[in-house]
Structures are given as structure tokens and as C-alpha cells.
Amino acid sequence: MTAETLLLFVLAAVAVVVAVRWLAGRTGLPAAAILPVIGITYALLPGPNVVLEPEIVLTFVLPPLLYSAALDSSLLAIRRNVRIVVSLSVILVLITALVIGFGFHHLVAGATLAAGIAVGAAVAPPDPVAALAVGRKVGLPPRLVTIIQGEGLLNDATALTILSFASAAVIGGEFSPTAAAVRFVVAAVGGAAAGAAVAYVVRLLRPLNRDPMSANAVSLATPFAAYLLGEHLHVSGVLAVVVAGLVVGHHAPRAASGASRLQTNAVWRLVDFLLEGFVFLLIGQQLPEVIRGLRQYQTSTVVIAVAVSVGAVLLIRPVWLLLTQSLPRSLHSRLGTGQHSDKLTGREVTALSWAGTRGVISLAAVFTLPRVTPDRDLLLFCTLVVVLVTLVGQGLTFAPLVRRLGLRADEVDEARLRNEARSASVRAALDRLDDLDRERREEPAARDLEEDASEAEAIQTMRGLLGQRLARYQGRIDLLQNAESLEMPVSPRYEAALRIRRAAMDAQREELLRWRDAGTLPDEGLRVLERELDHEERLLPDRRP
Template sequence: MDVESILIFVLVTVAVVGMVRWAADRTGLPAAALLPVVGVGYALLPGPNITLDPDIILTFVLPPLLYSAALDSSMLAIRRHLRTVANLSVVLVLLTSLLIGLGFAWFVAGATLAAGIAVGAAVAPPDPVAALAVGRRVGLPPRIVTLIQGEGLLNDATALTILSVAVAAATGDGFSAPSALGQFLIMATGGAAVGVLVAFAVRLLSRPLSGDPMLANAVSLATPFAAYLLAERAHVSGVLAVVVAGLIVGHHRPRSASSAGRLQTSAVWRLVDFLLEGFVFLLIGQQLPEVLRGLAGYDTGTVVVAVTVTVGVVLLLRPLWLLLTLLLPGVLRSRWGAAGVEPARLTGREIVILSWAGTRGVISLAAIFTLPLVTETGARFPARDLMLFCTFVVVLVTLVGQGLTFAPMVRVLGLHADENDQARLRNEARSASIRAALDALDDLEGQEHDDIEGHVIDTMREQLQARLRRYRDRLVLLRSADSEGPPISPRYEAALHVRRVALDAQRNEMLRWRDAGQLSDEGLRVLERELDHEERLLPDRPARR
């Protein structure tokens, strides 16, 4: 493709992603499930398609997506549920890979155990984007969100490590369980160590750069690539290095980054997520011609058996494994609960939701496309084209089928977070922060500061006390409300309306000054940014604040 064709493709892709996102917001359906359908439709039209390049996906797309997800995750929450997360992201991935490998070795002609484990590793890790997008919209409980996030962060590292070991066995001298386990442990441990090292380096840079949001933002964008490349050069898990670095940096960001840096970095990563996720999910559907092209050498019976084995294990093993862990209470409990309290066992409804959250995505396709065409002996990789098709079917079945039905499933089960409790907790934290600020003012007033006049502290104290009274009034309403949702306060909504009317009037007057030539555009941008920050503090949905 020439430069003009690439530019046209990029513009069309952004337009399609934007339209699908708009349709998803209006319909409540996840964009991650709609985009592959649009991609399949585009692939069936005459004209060129973009073939997935696994090296580009694994090197340029996966690290920033994983790092952004890790920044937004809670290291403490994942640690609290670490045993459950490890059960899903390590044990379940291993079992899925092994069972699919055995199924291919037993029932698919020409497939070896190592090759079967390779395709099993490719389809084993769920991509939680679709499930989390729906889950946050319908209000899934924080614990379920944490488990889905934690699994999605760590399972890619497990799967890609198993895949590399299986491919080495399939193209070399064969599969050795002790050797494979040793290699897996080395790659996982080494990847985690590299992640810690990179996070430590980023923390050292954070404070000197905190005064310059642009430099801090540049470091943030470079961090996932640095972690991934450093780990890959050391022949350990680059994916795990990115995840560990993101979790540590995200945990310490409130202390190490400036307010301007946090606002700017958060906005940039939201844009990166939007564009990359839209592109990769659209790319999934465009792989249909490439996948179908290699099926000519297989009879229908072999294709049906291979697809049945792969899809059957993916869909059935997850709920069965979760059910088994429900019957064995110790497996799903963590020894690292807060204050020594172990999290409660998963309920039956939570098991169903977690089972339905196992959507696969572009990582599965990128992983399977890394399979070599030939082995070291010069022979074709066993059943490679068939494995591509099986992976594509699994991605479409789970991403589209489970992705589109996830929200109705959550609503039918009635599993949602207690909004009153969350709103109460936020307002209690706000009240506590105001009391800490008032205490700090008292300490400051008791000290000798020639440059601070008494009325300055008094004015600030009055403002803080007014906010504290507002939070306390809100808490009274929240504590007396039922469980159907936070109460609607007419006074609170009226106050928000008045503030918005005042902000709009200020903004319009500034624009009138600019249009009349009394205020420069540069001055307008400065003043407008002040109003934008003030307006950003107003809640979109007052009833939930």
C-alpha cells in the first residue's frame, strides 16, 4: 500500500470505530463485540484486507493496552484476591492448553500433542475488554470487576509463555514436561523481575519530571515498550514485565505524579485505548479470508472435530473449573485478605458471570499467527491452517456470542454493586479529607508565618467547612436510603444546575470578550481551561455521587 492508501485506510478505520462506538453507546451493546462483525462484513467486500501481523500486535499494540489496563487496576484488590486470580489466569490456562492439546493429539489427524497445546495456549486467555465495558455499565460488583481485570492482566503472560514452550517442542525434538515447566518458571519469574526493575526506574524519574507534565507523559507512553523490549531481550516474559510495571506504577502514581501530569496522562491513555482497541477488534473480522484460504487441504469431518474440541473445551472447562473450585472452598480463598480477613467464597451467580466473561480477542489470533510455517526439520507445522480456523471460530463465538449476551445475563441474575454503599464510602472519604485539611489549617495557624495573613486561613476554613456540611448532608440521605440506588436530592440537583448555569454564563462572556477583540485567544484558552477544570468536578449523574 502506498502512503495515500494507508492514510485513507487510517481515516476510514477511525470513522468506522467512531460510528460503532456511537452505536454501542446508544444500544448498550459492547463495541468490542460489534467491531468484529463489521470487520467480517468488510472482509467479504471486494478489495484488499489488512492481514494481521503478529509481531506488530505483540510488540506495538499489546504492551500499551496491557499497561493502560494495569494502571487502572488495583494492586491491593488483586493481591486480596490473588489466589482466585492465579486460579483463573494460571491454572485454568494450563488446563485449557493441556486438554485441547490432548484432544488434538487424539482426535485430529496429523496433529501432535505439542501442536495441540500451542493452539490451546492461543485460545486459553480471555480478553476482558468486552466483559468489562458491559460490566461497568450495568454496575458489576467491584470484586467481580477485580477478578476479570486481574485474570485479563496475567493470563496473557501465562498463555504466551506456554505457547513459546509448545512451539519449541513442536518444531524441535519433542515435548518434555519437566523442561517445559522449568522454562515456564524462568520466563515468568524473569518477566516479573524486569517489571519491578522498570517500575523502580519510572518511580525515580517521576519526581524530577513531575513539574513537566509533557515529559512525564512521554515517560508514561514509553514505559510499556521499555518493559516489553527489555524482557524480550532477556528471553523472559515481556507481557508479564509490562503488567507488573503497570500495577506498581499505577499504585504509586497518586504520590509520585503531579495533578497536571495525572490529568494529562489519564486523558492520553484513554485515547490510546479507544484507538488501539477499536483497530484490533476491527482487525479480527478482516482475518476471515486469510483463515479460510488454508482450509482447502482438510476434509469437513476433520474441521468439524477440531472446531468441536477447541470450542467445547473453551466453553465447558471454564464453568466446570469454577464450579469445582466452588465445591472446594479453600481453592477460591486468598490468604492475603485485608487485616487477615479472607474474601468470601464466590456465589453461584458470580460463578455464572465469571464463566460468561471468558471472551477471547485479538491476542488469541496474534498468538496463533506466530506459529511457524515449517519446523526445524523442514516439514510443515502440523495442522497450522486448521489451528488458525479453530482460533478464529473461538474468538467469534465468545466475543460476539458471549459479548452481546453478557449484559442481559447480568440483568437476569440481578448481580450488581450496591450503589448506596459505594456512594457512602466516597462521601465518607471526602469528609475525612476535608477534616484532615481543617486540621492542617489549625496547625498552620499555630505556626509563625509572616507571609500568611489570618484572613486567608479563615477564608479557606469557611470554604472547607461549607463543603464538609454538604458532604454530611449527603451522607444523611445515603444512610437513610433503600438499596435501590442513591437518593435523589432536589437541593443537591438544584445546586448543580445553578453551578452549571453560572459556568455557562462565564464561558459565554469570555467568548464575547474574545470576539470583540478585548481578549486574546491565548488568554481565552487560559481562562477556559480554568472553567473546564471546575466543570469537570461536577458529576454527570448527581444521584450517584
């Protein structure tokens, strides 16, 4: 493929990703389910195609996606749900790989146990992108979002480690469970330590994080540094990226300036949007190459292999969730899963069971198997089918399922909590103003009269503004506390204030443009004033109390 052809393909892919995002916004369908179908359609047409290179995906695509997801996660929330997160991201991945491995060994003609475990490890880790995109749109409760997010962050490290053992067994013909367990622990502990070390170095660079450009450069480099350090030390580079992202994200509110956080968040949203779009298109385009390698197999062999792979993926997850949640409460408090030892409800188990969409990590992982791997083409096909079945099938039906189950976040309670936190922060600011005013009165000789008067006036003005804000927040809290349902109450006064404020900003922008067009205001000045209005508009809530 020439450079011009590659550039044309990238531009076309960007156009498709943007169009699908628009379509998903209009129809409610998840983009992660639409894009693979478009990729398959394109792959079946004559013309150049893009073949998945696993090393590129694992080195250049996986680290930034995992790091961004970790930054957007809550370290404290994952810690509160650590039992179920570990249960799904470690134990369930291992069980899925073993079940598929034994299924291949006993049911698929000519397949070895190591080859079965290899494909099992590849398809075991869910990719939560599609499930989370749909879940947030339909208002999935925060606890389930945290569990799905935490599972997606940690399961890739488990799966890739198991796959490396299975791949070595396929080539070498020997497999030691004890040695594999020791290597797994070393890879996990070492990966976590490598990620923590990178996060510590990032914290040492705190002075640079005050500058938005430097902060963005450091943030974009961090996932690759963590991954390379982990791989260089022969531990889990994936886990290193996740741990680095969780720690950096936890300390970001103290370590970075407001301008740096705004710009860094915007950059990572763009990176996620483009990478995820390209990845899901790439998944569909692997179909022709994978199908070409199936000519050597009998139809019955292919059908049995696919049935074992898809069946295990769809059945083991709900069975495991039901088993772990059916433990007696005494055992559940020690071995069970859930925040504060609370069991998941039946509806929550059902939703989590259907949130196991697989993605590009599964394909990239299985493509890393050496060419000499027995039944490699069959393993590739089984993995692709699992990805498409879960991504398209579960991705398209997850939203209707969540709505049917009646699982919704308590928006009223969340809004009330936000406004109580806002009120607390305003009260803290008022207390600080009182301290400043007291210091001003106690040290009159340390400043001249003009400076003292100016500071007193500034304190009084700020106190008035904060008082108005506190009264507005308290009014919202009263409205939310009196709400009789989970539906967000509508305040005509609040909505009118938002409309008027937005209308005023629009008028300001139009007037600034008239000044620029008339030659009175230079473009540089226009950009400065527009940026002020943009930051002010960003403070407005998105139609939420």
C-alpha cells in the first residue's frame, strides 16, 4: 500500500467514524457495533485492505486506550469493589481459558490442549468500550459502571499472560502449571510496581503539569513509558499502564492546573474517539484473511470449534456470576463480590452477564500466535466470530436489556450529592474570606489605606457573589429532596436562567465577530475574548441541576 493510498484510507476512515458517531447519536445504536459491520462490508469489496498487525496494536493502540480508561476510572471505587473486579478480571478469565482449552482438546479433531487454552485466553477478556458507551447513555448505575470498567482495565493483563504461557507450550510442547503460576505472579506484581514507578516519576514532574502544553506531552508519553518499562523488565506492560493511569488519575486534581486538566481531558477524548473508531473498523476488515485459512478444515470441525468458543464465552460468565453471588453471606463477606460485601441483585447479575463484549485485544492477542502454531487459522476464525457475536449481538441488545431490567442510576440522588458538594466548597470559600478579612483587620499597619480599602471591597464583592451561589445551590438541593420519583425534577426558574445566560453569550460572540469583521478588533484579540467566553460556557451544566 502506497503512502497516498494509506492517507486516502485514513481520511476515509475518519469520515466513516464521524458519520457513524452522528448516526449513533440519532438512532441510539452503539457505534462500536456499527463500525465492525461497515468494516466487513468494505473488506468484501475489491480494493486494498488493511491487515491487523498485532505488534502495532499491542504497542501503539492498547497503551493509550487503557491509560485513558484508567484516568477516567476511580481508584477508590475500584478498591471498594475489588473482590468482584478481581473475580471477573483474573479468576473468570482463567476459568474461561481452561474450559475452552479442554473443550478444544476433547471435541475438536486434532486440536491440542495448549492451542485451546491459547484461543480461550484470547477471547476471555471483555472489551468494555461498547458496554460502557451504551450503559452510560441509558443511565446504568455507577456501581455496575465501576465493575465493568475495573474488569476491562485488569483482564487484558491476565489474558495476555496466560496466552504467552499457552503459546510457549504450543511451540515447545511442555507446560508446567507451577512454573506458569509463579511467572504469572511475578508478571502481575512486577507490572504493578513498574506502573507505580512511572506514576511516581510523573508526580515528580508536577511543575511541568502547570503548563498545559507540557502537561499534555507528559500525559501522552506516560502510557508508552509504562508499557515499555514493563516489557523491558519482562513483566506485564499492560498492567503497568493500568496502574500508572489509576495512580496518576487519582492525584491529578492536586498535581495539575485547571487549564492543564481541561486541555488534557480534551486531547484524550479525541484520542479515544479516533483510536476506538479505527480499531472497530479494523476488526471487520480481518474477515477475508481469516476465512481464507479455513479451506483445509471440514465444516463439522469449524462448527464445533466455533460452538465451543462462543458457547463458553456466553455461558461461563453468567454461571460464574450466579455462583459467586449465591454464596452464603458469611462466605460472601470473605470471598464474595460487591461493594461493602453487598451481593449483586438478580437484575445486576443479568446486566453484567450481557456486558461481556469482546474487542480488538482478542484479535490482536490471537494474531500474535506464531505462524507454525497448529490450527492457527481455525483459532483466528473462532476468535473473530466470538468478537463479532458479542460486539454486534450484545452491543445492539445491551441497551434494551438494561431498560427492560429497569436498571437506572438515581439521577436525583447524584444531582443532590453534587449540589451538596458545591455548597460545601462555597462555604469553605466563605470561611477563607472570613480568615482574610480577620487578618486584614488585625494587621492594619502592614498596609496603606488604599490597599486596605481595595482588599476590603474585593472581599465584600466576592462574599456577595458566593452568597448568591450558595443560595442557588441550596434551592436546587431543596428541589431535589422534595422530588417524588427518580426522574430529574424540572425547575422553570433554573431552565430560564440557563436559556438567558446562553442567549447573552451568543450575543457577546456575535458582537465580537462584528468588531473583527469591521477591522476594529484583530483576530488575536478575538481569540482571547472567545476563549474567555468558551471557559464561561463550559461552566454551565449540561441541562442538569
